[in-house]
Amino acid sequence: MSEKIILLRDKAAVRWTALVFLAFAMFCSYIFMDILSPIKDLMQSTRGWDSTAFGTMQGSETFLNVFIFFLIFAGIILDKMGVRFTAILSGAVMLVGAAINWYAVTEMFVGTGLETWFTNNLNYIPGFDELGVSPFYRGMPASAKFASVGFMIFGCGVEMAGITVSRGIVKWFRGREMALAMGSEMALARLGVATCMIFSPVFAKFGGHIDVSRSVAFGVILLMIALIMFIVYFFMDKKLDAQTGETEEKDEPFKIRDIGTILSSSGFWLVALLCVLYYSAIFPFQKYAVNMLQCNLTFTEVPEGTFWASTQVTLIQYGVMLIVAAAAFASNFSKGTKKTALLVIAVVCLIIFCVMGYMRQSAETIFAVFPLLAVGITPILGKYVDTKGKAASMLMIGSILLIACHLTFAFILPMFKGSAISGVIVAYVTILVLGSSFSLVPASLWPSVPKLVSNKVIGSAYALIFWIQNIGLWLFPLLIGKVLDKTNPKVVADLKSGIITAEQAATSYDYTYPLIMLACLGIAALILGFILKGVDKKKGLGLELPNIKENIEAK
8 A cells, every 4th residue: 555645734834934924924924014004194284185085095995806706806816727827827916006106196296297187087987976986076185086997906906816816725724734834824914914004104204204005015025925925925825835736726627607506505694794794893903093093092292312212112113023923823722831931922012012101102003903912812712612622602702802892992992081001001901801801703714714615615705705795895984984074064164264273183083983883794794794603503514613623633
């Protein structure tokens, strides 16, 4: 009897190395996704983007995915062409869109014929305007319009990358620690949020001269690195297929009727709707979170020339953040004294990180704590789902935490305005809990998809879920911006009449109503969670069952 061939994915070190390449590429894309979020106030004061313009531009990321159905085509491309081709294509598309976005916010764009064209055009889009879904509007700053075009293209690439990475993880980890892998990938990727929050304002304000394009340029460079990561993964994946004799899903070509098979699954629809509700309450919020803190907390300006206003403190704080993330993540793979020591290091450094954020008197560095607790607990949750199951139950817990956090931001945090230390403590605790809530999704929802559809159409299934999710990611940044302007008429009127400056207006909004709207999404997600658990029990979908099969030993 011939000896069984050990494949690359059978070796733990190799499959986790493949995961690192995929995760680092997503880390870079997450940074660019929110690169303007921590400098919303600067976009208003330097580029004239009010909340409606900012929200419209941020929502444009998913416009082509939703209304031109690009994500559906991306799923077909993934199923037909395979992970390798789609990964490199997504990296290239992200980079092109990001470059356009960068040029739109540079000084070079100001006064050009292109700026004039965007000022005079795209004020009315037949069909889209009648439906109320146009990505532009009359009076929208030309830089915001052109930036929206770039962000649309970037959005096509980043969502294509998302479904590709999910499919790649399934390919390398099926029957093994898949939920742990998906949770770990998202934990690393979400460090991009903290990286963005810490460095974007620093680049924008570097040297005492404000230039928002420097922040975007930082993101563009990182996307170049992301493309390189995908290229390296290309060769690893190709070597795996050479071992297995697989030909990247081409043996069973995609058929349009397969979409009907996916859509006929009630479990699929419940998971997809849970996804859109949950993510719509998180990602759009991230784009406004820093400004929300600026409006609800009292900050004092740190004197120029001091340590807390220096570039050095930024690098030190980022280093502390990496120690927190590395120690918390590594503790999941340790035992005994070593595990305890790593957890102590993570907790102590987390406290130091929070103190530094407070001393810097910066909303951006306070919100940067968002993914840190998630980095530590996501692998735990993923491992639990792999070995014990209970994915549907964990989604319900996440929804409850989500509701509590948004209501805390809406009603409790404003009570501490003027109380510097108390307000910051409330903000830190709520942000950390919200981040931990967010970690429940990749650990429990995404690994459930392979249980609902056949292997041949996993790429299309992820694409359909991402498409449905993108409807929310397009709509809610736009809605938050519009609700902010509508529920703050005095701020809008005073700005127009010159009573307050753009800088003052940017930190004067009342965020109560947008936050209530996001909490309602959490309530709807919780209701769907109960329904999903009932359907799983009735139909035996296996969502509450563990992912690791007893007959497969993960080496």
